[in-house]
Amino acid sequence: MKKERNNPIYDITPFTLLDYPDKAACILWFAGCNMRCGYCYNPDIVFGKGKKGTAEALSFLQSRKGLLDGVVMSGGECTLHKELIPLSQQAKALDMSIKIDTNGSRPKVLKALADQHTLDYVALDFKAPSHKFDLLTRSNLYKPFTESLEFLIASGIPFEVRTTVHSAQLQTADILNMSDFLTCKGYTGNYYLQHFTNNSKTIETLPDSVKKEFETDFSTDSIQVMIRESI
Numbered sequence: 386m387k388k389e390r391n392n393p394i395y396d397i398t399p400f401t402l403l404d405y406p407d408k409a410a411c412i413l414w415f416a417g418c419n420m421r422c423g424y425c426y427n428p429d430i431v432f433g434k435g436k437k438g439t440a441e442a443l444s445f446l447q448s449r450k451g452l453l454d455g456v457v458m459s460g461g462e463c464t465l466h467k468e469l470i471p472l473s474q475q476a477k478a479l480d481m482s483i484k485i486d487t488n489g490s491r492p493k494v495l496k497a498l499a500d501q502h503t504l505d506y507v508a509l510d511f512k513a514p515s516h517k518f519d520l521l522t523r524s525n526l527y528k529p530f531t532e533s534l535e536f537l538i539a540s541g542i543p544f545e546v547r548t549t550v551h552s553a554q555l556q557t558a559d560i561l562n563m564s565d566f567l568t569c570k571g572y573t574g575n576y577y578l579q580h581f582t583n584n585s586k587t588i589e590t591l592p593d594s595v596k597k598e599f600e601t602d603f604s605t606d607s608i609q610v611m612i613r614e615s616i
Contacts, residue, residue, distance in 0.1 A: 423589030489533035
């Protein structure tokens with residue numbers, strides 16, 4: 386087999402019951418990211434090079450036809466890769482549903498996936514409120530994130546919003562700000578708060594996080610805030 390010049394995929398998790406709600410799925414981990422969140426658990430993927438090409442990924446998916454319900458496209462940031470759309474189309478042709486894990490920085494890609502009917506579920510990471518976003522993500526991508534959020538709300542595509550909380554970076558007032566922001570935008574789904582897992586390999590060396598922020602009820606009349614222990 387001819388080796389592909391571009392290998393966008395860092396690794397493949399062949400089976401998961403946790404990462405796609407109510408579906409047996411696999412995970413394709415796309416290398417690289419356009420944010421540098423200090424708490425990120427996947428520095429090897431963020432800074433690493435892809436090891437697998439789309440032909441290898443497709444061969445794997447074909448071998449799981451009829452066995453898996455869906456595919457999770459994750460990373461890193463999967464929407465950075467031009468291969469995402471054709472690979473999603475190929476997975477869809479195998480009767481697999483598509484879930485995208487994204488930081489929301491590429492709204493045009495989400496729209497393109499939706500136009501191709503290859504966007505079945507999205508997990509949208511809400512990194513920080515506007516006044517902390519650039520500092521925590523080492524990027525200036527807050528506006529594209531809001532565009533992605535607005536598109537998903539308007540589209541009717543099922544999605545969830547989630548935030549990883551490190552107590553040295555996000556405090557109770559920040560989370561209340563973020564919950565209010567989602568309400569003002571018209572979001573009515575579940576908002577998941579994920580406590581940072583201490584003693585993890587991360588992009589930055591961080592102090593231990595404490596769970597004091599989770600003592601507050603952040604739910605609103607339209608948003609149910611739910612606590613997850615980790616990603």
